[in-house]
Amino acid sequence: MKVLYAIQGTGNGHLSRARDIVPILQKKKIHLDILVSGTQADISIPHPIKYQLSGLSFIFGKKGGVDMWRTYFRTNAARLQKEVKSIPVSDYDLIINDFEPVSAWACKLRQKPCIALSHQAAVLSPHAPRPKKKDALGKLILTKYAPSTKQYGFHFKAYDENLFTPIIRQEIRNTTRTTDKHYTVYLPSYSEEKIMGVLSNIKNTYWEVFSKHGPTKFFWKNMTIRPIDNTAFIQSMASSKGVLCGAGFETPAEALHMQNKLLVIPMKGQYEQQCNAAALNEMGVPVIKSLKKKHLDKIRAWVDSDTKVDIFYPDITENIIDRLLEETLVSPTHEFL
Numbered sequence: 001m002k003v004l005y006a007i008q009g010t011g012n013g014h015l016s017r018a019r020d021i022v023p024i025l026q027k028k029k030i031h032l033d034i035l036v037s038g039t040q041a042d043i044s045i046p047h048p049i050k051y052q053l054s055g056l057s058f059i060f061g062k063k064g065g066v067d068m069w070r071t072y073f074r075t076n077a078a079r080l081q082k083e084v085k086s087i088p089v090s091d092y093d094l095i096i097n098d099f100e101p102v103s104a105w106a107c108k109l110r111q112k113p114c115i116a117l118s119h120q121a122a123v124l125s126p127h128a129p130r131p132k133k134k135d136a137l138g139k140l141i142l143t144k145y146a147p148s149t150k151q152y153g154f155h156f157k158a159y160d161e162n163l164f165t166p167i168i169r170q171e172i173r174n175t176t177r178t179t180d181k182h183y184t185v186y187l188p189s190y191s192e193e194k195i196m197g198v199l200s201n202i203k204n205t206y207w208e209v210f211s212k213h214g215p216t217k218f219f220w221k222n223m224t225i226r227p228i229d230n231t232a233f234i235q236s237m238a239s240s241k242g243v244l245c246g247a248g249f250e251t252p253a254e255a256l257h258m259q260n261k262l263l264v265i266p267m268k269g270q271y272e273q274q275c276n277a278a279a280l281n282e283m284g285v286p287v288i289k290s291l292k293k294k295h296l297d298k299i300r301a302w303v304d305s306d307t308k309v310d311i312f313y314p315d316i317t318e319n320i321i322d323r324l325l326e327e328t329l330v331s332p333t334h335e336f337l
Contacts, residue, residue: 001329003030004092006100007045008146009038009055011188012228013119013250014098015045017154020169021117022047024321025096035087037102053083056101056145084109094328097146104146113149115328117320119249120146122153123272127160129279138271152324156253156279164320165313166253171234173315177258180239182224183303185209187246189267190291192225198291198299199223205303207244208236242302247273247287252280257313263302265291284309 005025008014015036022045025032034047037055080102087106089095097104099118107114120142122128153163185207187195192211199207200221207223210233217226226232237243237254242261245251255262262285266273277287286302288295 001030001093002033002091003094003096004033004035004089004103006035006037006095006097006103008099008101008118009036011248013248014100016169016250017098017167018045019171020167020317021321024318028321028325030094033092035100035103037083037100051087053102054079055083056080089114094325096324097148099146101146104148107149108147113328114147115324116146116148116151116153117324118146119154120272121148121151122155122159122163123275124151125153125155125160125163128155128163129159129275129282131274131278133274135271135274138269138274142271150328152320154249156249156256156276156283164316166249166257167317167320168254168257168313168315171230172238172254172257175234175238175258178239179241182206182208182236182240183242183244184233184236184240185223185244186233186251187244187265187291188212189246194291196220196223196225198293198296201293201296202299202303208240210236244299244302247277247280249276252276252285253313256285256309256311259308259310261302261305261308262286263288263299265289283311 003025005022007018022034033050035051035053036049037053083102084105087103089103089106089110089112095103095107095112095114096117097114099120104114124143151162154166155163156166158164183205185195185199192213195209200223205222209223209225210228211225212228214225215227217224237258237260240260242263243255244263245255247264247266252262252264264277264280264285264287266277266287268290281287284307286298288298
């Protein structure tokens with residue numbers, strides 16, 4: 001049986017999850033090919049990639065949201081259409097898709113079943129938490145970005161039958177938790193200058209900031225600014241007093257699993273992160289709307305607090321893969337959502 005596993009390469013979460021999923025798929029009686037599309041990821045997967053595509057990427061800005069102009073100018077419609085037509089999805093018995101648009105649209109055009117295995121599939125579930133403020137356009141983009149015929153999703157809680165708790169990569173599970181003096185910061189949609197300008201006002205607190213926007217490590221006042229490095233980031237989280245990050249999925253889930261104190265700032269104009277923030281807030285995780293000086297009191301209150309969410313995520317990744325393979329091969333569906 002030939003299986004194509006297609007992974008979104010924008011951000012780090014999809015590829016982080018793939019580092020655990022790929023070895024499990026490789027143990028099964030299948031021929032596995034991997035497709036990755038998109039940019040903006042800071043990590044890789046230690047497995048051969050058959051299809052490496054530009055795809056459709058959202059470019060992180062420096063003011064708390066997506067840089068829509070850079071995203072627009074990086075999007076080449078003719079190139080994207082060519083990539084969609086180039087993927088031989090008909091050659092595969094099964095396509096597993098982690099929010100990857102090229103293979104998803106190739107499947108839709110050829111009426112080939114496409115199985116979503118992603119966090120976004122869970123966010124779109126009617127049983128998952130939603131923000132109070134509706135965003136019809138954001139929901140529409142999330143729905144149409146990578147269409148699928150069947151959905152298996154990951155969320156902070158198993159809100160529905162086909163929704164599961166997060167995949168916590170083995171690198172995190174095998175890391176020993178300690179407590180140092182610093183707080184770990186990962187806010188990729190903010191500039192280093194913005195982060196420094198706000199967090200330097202929190203006295204007697206040391207920040208270890210991981211930045212997408214600079215290639216070198218340096219020290220400034222009460223913080224260290226360093227480029228993204230997977231090993232260093234895990235070590236920093238494992239020894240931190242708390243984690244301040246965006247309202248993505250993998251980093252908050254890993255912080256919760258490590259029993260870290262957590263504070264999140266959802267990206268502006270990013271419907272998925274607004275949904276994540278709503279779910280985290282229901283669980284007791286504090287949320288602030290933006291990284292601005294007017295929110296300093298809330299950041300100070302979080303630093304002074306000892307409140308953590310008591311949660312543990314079991315290792316059920318292979319069970320999920322087995323269920324997906326059994327259900328999709330026995331009763332495939334061709335209806336796209």
